[in-house]
Amino acid sequence: MRYDLDDLRLFLATVEEGSITAGADRVHLSLPSASARIRALEHHAGVDLLVRGRRGVHPTPAGATLVRHTRDVLAQTARLESAVTSYAKSPSAPLKLLVGGSAMHGMVPRALVTFLQEHPDVDVRVSESRTPHTVRALLSGEADLGVVVEDEARDRGLVTELLTDDSLVVIGQTGGALTGRTTLPYSEVAEHPLVGLTADASLRRWIEKHAAPQAPVVRYRTTVSNLSVVCALAAGGVGLAVVPRHAVDPSVPLTVCTLQDSWARRRQLLARGPAQESVAPGVAALAAHLRRASAYE
Incomplete structure:
Protein backbone atom coordinates (compact mmCIF):
# COMPACT_ATOMS: atom_id res chain seq x y z
CA MET A 1 0.00 0.00 0.00
CA LYS A 89 19.37 28.69 -1.31
CA SER A 90 22.18 30.47 -3.13
CA PRO A 91 20.72 31.82 -6.37
CA SER A 92 23.50 34.37 -6.81
CA ALA A 93 27.12 33.65 -7.60
CA PRO A 94 29.32 33.03 -4.55
CA LEU A 95 31.36 35.90 -3.17
CA LYS A 96 35.00 35.70 -4.18
CA LEU A 97 37.59 36.48 -1.52
CA LEU A 98 41.33 36.54 -2.32
CA VAL A 99 43.80 36.49 0.56
CA GLY A 100 47.51 36.11 1.22
CA GLY A 101 48.83 33.02 2.93
CA SER A 102 49.30 34.59 6.36
CA ALA A 103 45.66 35.73 6.41
CA MET A 104 44.64 32.10 5.96
CA HIS A 105 46.04 31.49 9.43
CA GLY A 106 43.44 32.52 11.97
CA MET A 107 41.73 35.63 10.66
CA VAL A 108 40.01 34.32 7.53
CA PRO A 109 38.83 31.02 9.06
CA ARG A 110 37.38 32.92 12.04
CA ALA A 111 35.57 35.34 9.75
CA LEU A 112 34.20 32.57 7.53
CA VAL A 113 32.78 30.60 10.45
CA THR A 114 30.74 33.52 11.77
CA PHE A 115 29.77 34.88 8.35
CA LEU A 116 28.58 31.56 6.92
CA GLN A 117 26.65 30.76 10.09
CA GLU A 118 24.83 34.10 9.95
CA HIS A 119 24.29 34.05 6.17
CA PRO A 120 23.21 30.52 5.15
CA ASP A 121 22.08 31.74 1.73
CA VAL A 122 25.44 33.24 0.74
CA ASP A 123 28.40 31.13 -0.37
CA VAL A 124 32.04 32.27 -0.36
CA ARG A 125 34.86 31.09 -2.61
CA VAL A 126 38.23 31.71 -0.95
CA SER A 127 41.57 31.47 -2.77
CA GLU A 128 45.13 32.16 -1.69
CA SER A 129 46.56 34.89 -3.86
CA ARG A 130 49.60 37.12 -3.95
CA THR A 131 48.85 40.83 -3.57
CA PRO A 132 49.69 41.85 -7.20
CA HIS A 133 47.24 39.26 -8.54
CA THR A 134 44.60 40.25 -5.98
CA VAL A 135 44.91 43.91 -6.96
CA ARG A 136 44.36 43.08 -10.62
CA ALA A 137 41.38 40.87 -9.82
CA LEU A 138 39.74 43.57 -7.69
CA LEU A 139 40.30 46.28 -10.29
CA SER A 140 38.80 44.09 -13.03
CA GLY A 141 35.82 43.04 -10.91
CA GLU A 142 36.87 39.38 -10.86
CA ALA A 143 36.92 39.36 -7.03
CA ASP A 144 34.73 41.00 -4.41
CA LEU A 145 37.19 41.44 -1.56
CA GLY A 146 40.87 40.92 -0.91
CA VAL A 147 43.29 40.89 2.00
CA VAL A 148 46.49 42.44 0.69
CA VAL A 149 49.90 43.65 1.84
CA GLU A 150 49.94 47.42 2.15
CA ASP A 151 53.25 48.07 0.35
CA GLU A 152 52.08 46.30 -2.81
CA ALA A 153 48.52 47.68 -2.84
CA ARG A 154 49.13 51.35 -2.04
CA ASP A 155 48.01 53.89 -4.67
CA ARG A 156 46.51 51.28 -6.98
CA GLY A 157 43.01 52.77 -7.08
CA LEU A 158 41.45 50.35 -4.59
CA VAL A 159 39.26 51.17 -1.62
CA THR A 160 41.32 49.97 1.34
CA GLU A 161 41.31 50.00 5.13
CA LEU A 162 43.81 48.75 7.69
CA LEU A 163 43.07 45.32 9.09
CA THR A 164 46.04 44.19 11.14
CA ASP A 165 49.80 44.17 11.58
CA ASP A 166 51.46 41.38 9.61
CA SER A 167 55.10 41.92 10.53
CA LEU A 168 57.47 38.98 10.27
CA VAL A 169 59.58 37.46 13.03
CA VAL A 170 62.04 34.61 13.22
CA ILE A 171 61.28 31.75 15.60
CA GLY A 172 63.30 28.85 16.91
CA GLN A 173 63.43 26.20 19.60
CA THR A 174 63.74 27.45 23.16
CA GLY A 175 67.39 27.12 24.16
CA GLY A 176 68.46 26.89 20.53
CA ALA A 177 70.28 29.14 18.07
CA LEU A 178 68.27 32.24 18.97
CA THR A 179 68.98 32.12 22.70
CA GLY A 180 69.94 35.55 24.00
CA ARG A 181 68.89 37.33 20.81
CA THR A 182 65.97 39.74 20.47
CA THR A 183 66.58 40.99 16.95
CA LEU A 184 68.68 40.00 13.93
CA PRO A 185 68.82 40.51 10.14
CA TYR A 186 67.46 37.98 7.68
CA SER A 187 70.93 37.50 6.19
CA GLU A 188 71.99 35.95 9.50
CA VAL A 189 68.80 33.89 9.75
CA ALA A 190 69.48 32.43 6.29
CA GLU A 191 72.80 31.02 7.49
CA HIS A 192 70.87 28.47 9.58
CA PRO A 193 68.78 25.53 8.36
CA LEU A 194 65.17 26.66 7.98
CA VAL A 195 61.68 25.24 7.83
CA GLY A 196 59.17 27.12 5.72
CA LEU A 197 56.19 27.19 3.44
CA THR A 198 56.08 25.59 0.02
CA ALA A 199 57.58 27.49 -2.91
CA ASP A 200 54.21 28.63 -4.29
CA ALA A 201 53.03 30.15 -0.99
CA SER A 202 52.55 33.92 -1.15
CA LEU A 203 54.50 34.52 2.09
CA ARG A 204 57.44 32.43 0.86
CA ARG A 205 57.51 34.41 -2.39
CA TRP A 206 57.41 37.69 -0.46
CA ILE A 207 60.43 36.68 1.60
CA GLU A 208 62.43 35.48 -1.40
CA LYS A 209 61.58 38.57 -3.45
CA HIS A 210 62.77 40.99 -0.77
CA ALA A 211 65.62 39.00 0.78
CA ALA A 212 67.49 38.13 -2.42
CA PRO A 213 70.17 38.68 -3.55
CA GLN A 214 71.80 39.90 -0.32
CA ALA A 215 71.00 36.82 1.76
CA PRO A 216 72.77 33.45 1.47
CA VAL A 217 71.09 30.60 -0.37
CA VAL A 218 68.67 29.05 2.10
CA ARG A 219 68.70 25.40 3.08
CA TYR A 220 65.17 24.27 3.86
CA ARG A 221 65.03 21.14 5.99
CA THR A 222 61.43 20.76 4.89
CA THR A 223 58.57 22.83 3.48
CA VAL A 224 54.87 22.51 4.31
CA SER A 225 51.66 24.29 3.37
CA ASN A 226 50.49 25.35 6.83
CA LEU A 227 51.89 28.01 9.18
CA SER A 228 50.87 26.06 12.27
CA VAL A 229 52.98 23.13 11.09
CA VAL A 230 55.91 25.49 10.39
CA CYS A 231 55.70 26.78 13.96
CA ALA A 232 55.51 23.25 15.37
CA LEU A 233 58.58 22.20 13.40
CA ALA A 234 60.52 25.24 14.61
CA ALA A 235 59.47 24.55 18.21
CA GLY A 236 60.72 20.99 17.78
CA GLY A 237 64.19 22.16 16.80
CA VAL A 238 64.04 21.15 13.13
CA GLY A 239 65.12 24.63 12.01
CA LEU A 240 64.46 28.34 12.30
CA ALA A 241 61.40 29.81 10.58
CA VAL A 242 60.21 33.22 9.42
CA VAL A 243 56.51 33.70 10.11
CA PRO A 244 54.02 36.50 10.83
CA ARG A 245 54.10 37.44 14.49
CA HIS A 246 50.36 36.77 14.79
CA ALA A 247 50.93 33.14 13.75
CA VAL A 248 52.98 32.43 16.89
CA ASP A 249 50.96 30.70 19.59
CA PRO A 250 52.06 32.22 22.92
CA SER A 251 51.36 28.91 24.66
CA VAL A 252 54.01 27.12 22.57
CA PRO A 253 57.57 27.38 23.95
CA LEU A 254 59.51 29.28 21.29
CA THR A 255 62.18 31.95 21.08
CA VAL A 256 60.85 34.84 19.01
CA CYS A 257 63.12 37.53 17.55
CA THR A 258 62.29 40.64 15.56
CA LEU A 259 63.64 40.81 12.02
CA GLN A 260 65.64 44.00 11.46
CA ASP A 261 64.90 44.20 7.74
CA SER A 262 62.46 46.94 6.73
CA TRP A 263 60.56 44.59 4.39
CA ALA A 264 59.65 42.44 7.40
CA ARG A 265 57.39 45.21 8.74
CA ARG A 266 54.11 44.65 6.95
CA ARG A 267 50.46 45.59 7.38
CA GLN A 268 47.42 43.84 5.96
CA LEU A 269 44.66 45.83 4.29
CA LEU A 270 41.10 44.91 3.44
CA ALA A 271 40.55 45.95 -0.16
CA ARG A 272 37.77 46.09 -2.72
CA GLY A 273 37.41 47.57 -6.19
CA PRO A 274 36.99 51.29 -6.95
CA ALA A 275 34.20 53.03 -5.07
CA GLN A 276 30.71 52.49 -6.40
CA GLU A 277 27.38 54.00 -5.43
CA SER A 278 26.71 51.11 -3.09
CA VAL A 279 28.34 47.93 -1.85
CA ALA A 280 26.42 44.67 -2.15
CA PRO A 281 24.99 43.62 1.25
CA GLY A 282 26.82 40.30 1.19
CA VAL A 283 30.15 41.98 0.48
CA ALA A 284 29.59 44.55 3.21
CA ALA A 285 28.68 41.81 5.70
CA LEU A 286 31.73 39.70 4.85
CA ALA A 287 33.94 42.78 5.25
CA ALA A 288 32.45 43.38 8.70
CA HIS A 289 33.23 39.82 9.77
CA LEU A 290 36.82 40.16 8.54
CA ARG A 291 37.21 43.36 10.58
CA ARG A 292 35.96 41.62 13.71
CA ALA A 293 38.17 38.61 13.12
CA SER A 294 41.24 40.81 12.65
CA ALA A 295 40.81 42.15 16.19
CA TYR A 296 42.11 38.80 17.47
CA GLU A 297 45.41 39.07 15.59
Whole structure:
Protein backbone atom coordinates (compact mmCIF):
# COMPACT_ATOMS: atom_id res chain seq x y z
CA MET A 1 0.00 0.00 0.00
CA ARG A 2 0.99 3.65 -0.39
CA TYR A 3 1.33 5.74 2.76
CA ASP A 4 0.55 9.44 2.85
CA LEU A 5 3.19 11.44 4.72
CA ASP A 6 0.56 13.70 6.31
CA ASP A 7 -1.26 10.62 7.63
CA LEU A 8 1.99 9.29 9.06
CA ARG A 9 2.72 12.63 10.76
CA LEU A 10 -0.78 12.61 12.25
CA PHE A 11 -0.44 9.03 13.49
CA LEU A 12 2.96 9.73 15.09
CA ALA A 13 1.63 12.89 16.76
CA THR A 14 -1.40 11.00 18.07
CA VAL A 15 0.73 8.27 19.64
CA GLU A 16 3.20 10.74 21.12
CA GLU A 17 0.42 12.94 22.53
CA GLY A 18 -1.67 10.00 23.75
CA SER A 19 -4.90 11.16 22.18
CA ILE A 20 -6.40 11.78 18.76
CA THR A 21 -7.57 15.23 19.83
CA ALA A 22 -4.07 16.35 20.87
CA GLY A 23 -2.55 14.74 17.80
CA ALA A 24 -4.97 16.58 15.56
CA ASP A 25 -4.16 19.90 17.26
CA ARG A 26 -0.43 19.32 16.77
CA VAL A 27 -0.75 18.85 13.00
CA HIS A 28 -3.48 21.50 12.67
CA LEU A 29 -6.41 19.24 11.74
CA SER A 30 -9.95 19.11 13.06
CA LEU A 31 -10.84 16.13 15.25
CA PRO A 32 -13.34 14.64 12.72
CA SER A 33 -10.79 14.92 9.92
CA ALA A 34 -8.04 13.36 12.05
CA SER A 35 -10.28 10.50 13.16
CA ALA A 36 -11.27 9.78 9.57
CA ARG A 37 -7.65 9.76 8.42
CA ILE A 38 -6.60 7.31 11.15
CA ARG A 39 -9.53 5.00 10.40
CA ALA A 40 -8.56 5.07 6.71
CA LEU A 41 -4.96 4.29 7.65
CA GLU A 42 -6.08 1.27 9.68
CA HIS A 43 -8.40 0.16 6.87
CA HIS A 44 -5.60 0.22 4.30
CA ALA A 45 -3.20 -1.49 6.71
CA GLY A 46 -5.76 -4.18 7.39
CA VAL A 47 -5.05 -4.16 11.12
CA ASP A 48 -5.87 -2.09 14.20
CA LEU A 49 -3.13 0.42 14.93
CA LEU A 50 -4.52 2.05 18.09
CA VAL A 51 -6.17 0.85 21.26
CA ARG A 52 -8.81 3.43 22.11
CA GLY A 53 -9.90 4.05 25.71
CA ARG A 54 -11.50 6.69 27.89
CA ARG A 55 -8.06 7.99 28.93
CA GLY A 56 -6.70 8.23 25.42
CA VAL A 57 -5.02 5.92 22.95
CA HIS A 58 -1.92 3.78 22.77
CA PRO A 59 -0.46 1.80 19.87
CA THR A 60 -1.11 -1.87 19.21
CA PRO A 61 1.96 -4.02 18.39
CA ALA A 62 1.35 -3.22 14.73
CA GLY A 63 0.95 0.45 15.61
CA ALA A 64 4.23 0.45 17.56
CA THR A 65 5.97 -1.00 14.50
CA LEU A 66 4.43 1.70 12.33
CA VAL A 67 5.58 4.39 14.80
CA ARG A 68 9.16 3.14 14.66
CA HIS A 69 9.27 3.08 10.87
CA THR A 70 7.39 6.38 10.59
CA ARG A 71 10.12 8.14 12.57
CA ASP A 72 12.73 6.73 10.19
CA VAL A 73 10.72 7.72 7.11
CA LEU A 74 10.08 11.28 8.30
CA ALA A 75 13.72 11.78 9.30
CA GLN A 76 14.88 10.51 5.91
CA THR A 77 12.32 12.74 4.17
CA ALA A 78 13.63 15.78 6.07
CA ARG A 79 17.19 14.98 4.99
CA LEU A 80 16.02 14.55 1.41
CA GLU A 81 14.24 17.91 1.43
CA SER A 82 17.24 19.64 2.99
CA ALA A 83 19.63 18.17 0.42
CA VAL A 84 17.48 19.25 -2.52
CA THR A 85 16.52 22.72 -1.28
CA SER A 86 20.15 23.56 -0.41
CA TYR A 87 20.74 23.97 -4.16
CA ALA A 88 18.13 26.71 -4.30
CA LYS A 89 19.37 28.69 -1.31
CA SER A 90 22.18 30.47 -3.13
CA PRO A 91 20.72 31.82 -6.37
CA SER A 92 23.50 34.37 -6.81
CA ALA A 93 27.12 33.65 -7.60
CA PRO A 94 29.32 33.03 -4.55
CA LEU A 95 31.36 35.90 -3.17
CA LYS A 96 35.00 35.70 -4.18
CA LEU A 97 37.59 36.48 -1.52
CA LEU A 98 41.33 36.54 -2.32
CA VAL A 99 43.80 36.49 0.56
CA GLY A 100 47.51 36.11 1.22
CA GLY A 101 48.83 33.02 2.93
CA SER A 102 49.30 34.59 6.36
CA ALA A 103 45.66 35.73 6.41
CA MET A 104 44.64 32.10 5.96
CA HIS A 105 46.04 31.49 9.43
CA GLY A 106 43.44 32.52 11.97
CA MET A 107 41.73 35.63 10.66
CA VAL A 108 40.01 34.32 7.53
CA PRO A 109 38.83 31.02 9.06
CA ARG A 110 37.38 32.92 12.04
CA ALA A 111 35.57 35.34 9.75
CA LEU A 112 34.20 32.57 7.53
CA VAL A 113 32.78 30.60 10.45
CA THR A 114 30.74 33.52 11.77
CA PHE A 115 29.77 34.88 8.35
CA LEU A 116 28.58 31.56 6.92
CA GLN A 117 26.65 30.76 10.09
CA GLU A 118 24.83 34.10 9.95
CA HIS A 119 24.29 34.05 6.17
CA PRO A 120 23.21 30.52 5.15
CA ASP A 121 22.08 31.74 1.73
CA VAL A 122 25.44 33.24 0.74
CA ASP A 123 28.40 31.13 -0.37
CA VAL A 124 32.04 32.27 -0.36
CA ARG A 125 34.86 31.09 -2.61
CA VAL A 126 38.23 31.71 -0.95
CA SER A 127 41.57 31.47 -2.77
CA GLU A 128 45.13 32.16 -1.69
CA SER A 129 46.56 34.89 -3.86
CA ARG A 130 49.60 37.12 -3.95
CA THR A 131 48.85 40.83 -3.57
CA PRO A 132 49.69 41.85 -7.20
CA HIS A 133 47.24 39.26 -8.54
CA THR A 134 44.60 40.25 -5.98
CA VAL A 135 44.91 43.91 -6.96
CA ARG A 136 44.36 43.08 -10.62
CA ALA A 137 41.38 40.87 -9.82
CA LEU A 138 39.74 43.57 -7.69
CA LEU A 139 40.30 46.28 -10.29
CA SER A 140 38.80 44.09 -13.03
CA GLY A 141 35.82 43.04 -10.91
CA GLU A 142 36.87 39.38 -10.86
CA ALA A 143 36.92 39.36 -7.03
CA ASP A 144 34.73 41.00 -4.41
CA LEU A 145 37.19 41.44 -1.56
CA GLY A 146 40.87 40.92 -0.91
CA VAL A 147 43.29 40.89 2.00
CA VAL A 148 46.49 42.44 0.69
CA VAL A 149 49.90 43.65 1.84
CA GLU A 150 49.94 47.42 2.15
CA ASP A 151 53.25 48.07 0.35
CA GLU A 152 52.08 46.30 -2.81
CA ALA A 153 48.52 47.68 -2.84
CA ARG A 154 49.13 51.35 -2.04
CA ASP A 155 48.01 53.89 -4.67
CA ARG A 156 46.51 51.28 -6.98
CA GLY A 157 43.01 52.77 -7.08
CA LEU A 158 41.45 50.35 -4.59
CA VAL A 159 39.26 51.17 -1.62
CA THR A 160 41.32 49.97 1.34
CA GLU A 161 41.31 50.00 5.13
CA LEU A 162 43.81 48.75 7.69
CA LEU A 163 43.07 45.32 9.09
CA THR A 164 46.04 44.19 11.14
CA ASP A 165 49.80 44.17 11.58
CA ASP A 166 51.46 41.38 9.61
CA SER A 167 55.10 41.92 10.53
CA LEU A 168 57.47 38.98 10.27
CA VAL A 169 59.58 37.46 13.03
CA VAL A 170 62.04 34.61 13.22
CA ILE A 171 61.28 31.75 15.60
CA GLY A 172 63.30 28.85 16.91
CA GLN A 173 63.43 26.20 19.60
CA THR A 174 63.74 27.45 23.16
CA GLY A 175 67.39 27.12 24.16
CA GLY A 176 68.46 26.89 20.53
CA ALA A 177 70.28 29.14 18.07
CA LEU A 178 68.27 32.24 18.97
CA THR A 179 68.98 32.12 22.70
CA GLY A 180 69.94 35.55 24.00
CA ARG A 181 68.89 37.33 20.81
CA THR A 182 65.97 39.74 20.47
CA THR A 183 66.58 40.99 16.95
CA LEU A 184 68.68 40.00 13.93
CA PRO A 185 68.82 40.51 10.14
CA TYR A 186 67.46 37.98 7.68
CA SER A 187 70.93 37.50 6.19
CA GLU A 188 71.99 35.95 9.50
CA VAL A 189 68.80 33.89 9.75
CA ALA A 190 69.48 32.43 6.29
CA GLU A 191 72.80 31.02 7.49
CA HIS A 192 70.87 28.47 9.58
CA PRO A 193 68.78 25.53 8.36
CA LEU A 194 65.17 26.66 7.98
CA VAL A 195 61.68 25.24 7.83
CA GLY A 196 59.17 27.12 5.72
CA LEU A 197 56.19 27.19 3.44
CA THR A 198 56.08 25.59 0.02
CA ALA A 199 57.58 27.49 -2.91
CA ASP A 200 54.21 28.63 -4.29
CA ALA A 201 53.03 30.15 -0.99
CA SER A 202 52.55 33.92 -1.15
CA LEU A 203 54.50 34.52 2.09
CA ARG A 204 57.44 32.43 0.86
CA ARG A 205 57.51 34.41 -2.39
CA TRP A 206 57.41 37.69 -0.46
CA ILE A 207 60.43 36.68 1.60
CA GLU A 208 62.43 35.48 -1.40
CA LYS A 209 61.58 38.57 -3.45
CA HIS A 210 62.77 40.99 -0.77
CA ALA A 211 65.62 39.00 0.78
CA ALA A 212 67.49 38.13 -2.42
CA PRO A 213 70.17 38.68 -3.55
CA GLN A 214 71.80 39.90 -0.32
CA ALA A 215 71.00 36.82 1.76
CA PRO A 216 72.77 33.45 1.47
CA VAL A 217 71.09 30.60 -0.37
CA VAL A 218 68.67 29.05 2.10
CA ARG A 219 68.70 25.40 3.08
CA TYR A 220 65.17 24.27 3.86
CA ARG A 221 65.03 21.14 5.99
CA THR A 222 61.43 20.76 4.89
CA THR A 223 58.57 22.83 3.48
CA VAL A 224 54.87 22.51 4.31
CA SER A 225 51.66 24.29 3.37
CA ASN A 226 50.49 25.35 6.83
CA LEU A 227 51.89 28.01 9.18
CA SER A 228 50.87 26.06 12.27
CA VAL A 229 52.98 23.13 11.09
CA VAL A 230 55.91 25.49 10.39
CA CYS A 231 55.70 26.78 13.96
CA ALA A 232 55.51 23.25 15.37
CA LEU A 233 58.58 22.20 13.40
CA ALA A 234 60.52 25.24 14.61
CA ALA A 235 59.47 24.55 18.21
CA GLY A 236 60.72 20.99 17.78
CA GLY A 237 64.19 22.16 16.80
CA VAL A 238 64.04 21.15 13.13
CA GLY A 239 65.12 24.63 12.01
CA LEU A 240 64.46 28.34 12.30
CA ALA A 241 61.40 29.81 10.58
CA VAL A 242 60.21 33.22 9.42
CA VAL A 243 56.51 33.70 10.11
CA PRO A 244 54.02 36.50 10.83
CA ARG A 245 54.10 37.44 14.49
CA HIS A 246 50.36 36.77 14.79
CA ALA A 247 50.93 33.14 13.75
CA VAL A 248 52.98 32.43 16.89
CA ASP A 249 50.96 30.70 19.59
CA PRO A 250 52.06 32.22 22.92
CA SER A 251 51.36 28.91 24.66
CA VAL A 252 54.01 27.12 22.57
CA PRO A 253 57.57 27.38 23.95
CA LEU A 254 59.51 29.28 21.29
CA THR A 255 62.18 31.95 21.08
CA VAL A 256 60.85 34.84 19.01
CA CYS A 257 63.12 37.53 17.55
CA THR A 258 62.29 40.64 15.56
CA LEU A 259 63.64 40.81 12.02
CA GLN A 260 65.64 44.00 11.46
CA ASP A 261 64.90 44.20 7.74
CA SER A 262 62.46 46.94 6.73
CA TRP A 263 60.56 44.59 4.39
CA ALA A 264 59.65 42.44 7.40
CA ARG A 265 57.39 45.21 8.74
CA ARG A 266 54.11 44.65 6.95
CA ARG A 267 50.46 45.59 7.38
CA GLN A 268 47.42 43.84 5.96
CA LEU A 269 44.66 45.83 4.29
CA LEU A 270 41.10 44.91 3.44
CA ALA A 271 40.55 45.95 -0.16
CA ARG A 272 37.77 46.09 -2.72
CA GLY A 273 37.41 47.57 -6.19
CA PRO A 274 36.99 51.29 -6.95
CA ALA A 275 34.20 53.03 -5.07
CA GLN A 276 30.71 52.49 -6.40
CA GLU A 277 27.38 54.00 -5.43
CA SER A 278 26.71 51.11 -3.09
CA VAL A 279 28.34 47.93 -1.85
CA ALA A 280 26.42 44.67 -2.15
CA PRO A 281 24.99 43.62 1.25
CA GLY A 282 26.82 40.30 1.19
CA VAL A 283 30.15 41.98 0.48
CA ALA A 284 29.59 44.55 3.21
CA ALA A 285 28.68 41.81 5.70
CA LEU A 286 31.73 39.70 4.85
CA ALA A 287 33.94 42.78 5.25
CA ALA A 288 32.45 43.38 8.70
CA HIS A 289 33.23 39.82 9.77
CA LEU A 290 36.82 40.16 8.54
CA ARG A 291 37.21 43.36 10.58
CA ARG A 292 35.96 41.62 13.71
CA ALA A 293 38.17 38.61 13.12
CA SER A 294 41.24 40.81 12.65
CA ALA A 295 40.81 42.15 16.19
CA TYR A 296 42.11 38.80 17.47
CA GLU A 297 45.41 39.07 15.59
